[in-house]
Amino acid sequence: MEEEVEAGAVKKFMYVNRKQPYGTVYALEVLEMVLISAAFDQDVHLVFTDDGVLQLKKNMATDGIGMKNFSKTYRALEGYDIEKLYVDQESLDERGLTEDDLLVDVQVISRAEMADLMDQMDVVLTA
Amino acid sequence: MSLLHTVSKSPFERTNLQSCLKLAKAGSSILLYEDAVIGAMQGTAVADLVAAAAKSCKLHVLGPDLAARGLDAGKVIPGIAVVGYADFVDLAEQASAVQAWC
Amino acid sequence: MSYTAGGKTVEADEEGYLTNINEWNEDLAGEIAKAEQINMTAEHWEVVNFLREYYNEYQIAPAIRVLTKAITKKLGAEKASNKYLYELFPYGPAKQACKIAGLPKPTGCV
Numbered sequence: 280m281e282e283e284v285e286a287g288a289v290k291k292f293m294y295v296n297r298k299q300p301y302g303t304v305y306a307l308e309v310l311e312m313v314l315i316s317a318a319f320d321q322d323v324h325l326v327f328t329d330d331g332v333l334q335l336k337k338n339m340a341t342d343g344i345g346m347k348n349f350s351k352t353y354r355a356l357e358g359y360d361i362e363k364l365y366v367d368q369e370s371l372d373e374r375g376l377t378e379d380d381l382l383v384d385v386q387v388i389s390r391a392e393m394a395d396l397m398d399q400m401d402v403v404l405t406a
Numbered sequence: 407m408s409l410l411h412t413v414s415k416s417p418f419e420r421t422n423l424q425s426c427l428k429l430a431k432a433g434s435s436i437l438l439y440e441d442a443v444i445g446a447m448q449g450t451a452v453a454d455l456v457a458a459a460a461k462s463c464k465l466h467v468l469g470p471d472l473a474a475r476g477l478d479a480g481k482v483i484p485g486i487a488v489v490g491y492a493d494f495v496d497l498a499e500q501a502s503a504v505q506a507w508c
Numbered sequence: 509m510s511y512t513a514g515g516k517t518v519e520a521d522e523e524g525y526l527t528n529i530n531e532w533n534e535d536l537a538g539e540i541a542k543a544e545q546i547n548m549t550a551e552h553w554e555v556v557n558f559l560r561e562y563y564n565e566y567q568i569a570p571a572i573r574v575l576t577k578a579i580t581k582k583l584g585a586e587k588a589s590n591k592y593l594y595e596l597f598p599y600g601p602a603k604q605a606c607k608i609a610g611l612p613k614p615t616g617c618v
Binding site: 300302337338346350374380 | 414415416418419440441444447448449450451453469470471473474475476477478
């Protein structure tokens with residue numbers, strides 16, 4: 280007897296992070312959504328642009344504001360097989376940052392390259 | 407006695423800081439906190455604007471919000487004072503009124 | 509609910525996960541294990557300690573497949589098999605072992 284297995288199609292997903300980590304809850308919520316959705320084995324792309332690049336800043340110390348420092352969790356993404364992380368150079372420049380300021384390995388691309396990448400996606404979610 | 411202007415939103419996401427700098431009179435105090443603290447750093451796209459304001463106004467940035475974001479208090483624009491929560495209260499108390507930009 | 513160990517009572521949520529991870533200690537882990545009807549052996553501790561290290565490094569409790577992958581890397585494939593882990597923690601290694609380790613419920617665990 281053959282079992283019918285529904286072969287789920289793999290889609291290209293992009294999560295676009297555009298906000299700082301602690302002023303609002305968006306960054307943490309997206310991170311949790313990404314971790315949960317990792318179970319569905321989709322082709323996930325994580326983009327950090329505009330103020331979103333600040334989510335990946337090294338050396339966060341959140342004791343003074345009474346919130347949990349969740350930046351270490353970005354380093355767990357590799358274990359969840361989420362390895363396509365992108366940052367645009369222009370957003371880093373605007374904030375006086377360089378790739379060395381980031382706590383995970385990312386691909387630094389230009390805004391034009393980011394636009395091309397976004398154009399290839401099946402699903403794009405932004406927060 | 408003069409106003410204390412407070413700004414909590416990122417200058418890259420909203421224009422609260424830019425509007426504040428246009429309307430803050432010389433001698434007044436400005437405090438950047440929460441997502442606005444990125445505006446106090448050297449080398450950003452708004453650094454020239456903020457540095458110019460720091461010449462006529464008394465600029466402050468909240469230290470705990472810098473630390474939370476991994477931003478080095480040693481690299482804020484010269485002329486901006488890094489302060490704590492107790493200083494925030496003192497600034498508000500010393501001001502004639504508080505203008506919270508939101 | 510709550511647990512008591514060493515004369516100290518600490519709070520837990522309705523499912524038995526500690527409210528404050530910083531209140532965890534080994535005696536308390538023993539009490540949580542007792543409530544889960546688990547007799548802690550060296551093998552149990554190995555998984556619990558592994559989870560605590562993982563949490564310390566990444567600030568989350570791992571999903572089960574991430575846990576097995578990480579255990580394979582560190583302790584070998586034998587100790588990462590579902591059979592082995594379910595024998596140690598019959599109601600689910602992610603849920604039960606995390607609870608004993610004082611961690612929150614794993615992200616992505618329904």
